Amino acid sequence: MNTLKSVLAAATLAVALTACSKEETPVVEEAAVALVAPAADDDAGWRQYLQAVVRENLGTISNPPFLYYLPPESDPEFADKYGRQVESATTAMSRGVQPGNMLAFGSSASAKMADLIETAFKPVEADTLKGVRVLFIGNAADNARVMAIVQPTGAEYIFVEAK
DSSP states (O other): OHHHHHHHHHHHHHHHHHHHHSOOOOOOOOOOOOOOOOOTTOHHHHHHHHHHHHHHTOTTOOSOOEEEEEOOTTSTTHHHHHHHHHHHHHHHHHHOOOTTOEEEEEESOHHHHHHHHHHHTTTOOTTOOTTOEEEEEEOHHHHHHHHHHHGGGTOEEEEEEOO
16 A cells, blocks of 8 residues: 555656646747738738738727728729729718727728718718727828718727828
């Protein structure tokens, strides 16, 4: 019996020593990677870039964001795609957007996206988008115009310069 106790004690000690001697893997925090906008004509790159920027700016928004995207202006179907996005965004804004949602607008065609936002937000009355986050990803030159359109709605406005 004493031999069994000795063996168990030795085994327990060996396990304890092995556990203590293991080196812990250091925890490395992932550094925030600065997002860089792709070339203006890189449609696939822009789609990935916009999704990454949206993820970074969700904050407390838990609902899936509504993403409005325009392809590069060099796209042969740009005018048709622009028209469909204007119609989609205008319809959504006319119906109303519930608090806790995010509307994200982005494109390498920043001025045209600002035009789209201006058209889509026309039916929106003052202070009817409280609790909604509006993200505009575009050129700094278009920021003031979009901000002036969005702010009266009461939505939280975030601008991310595509650079």
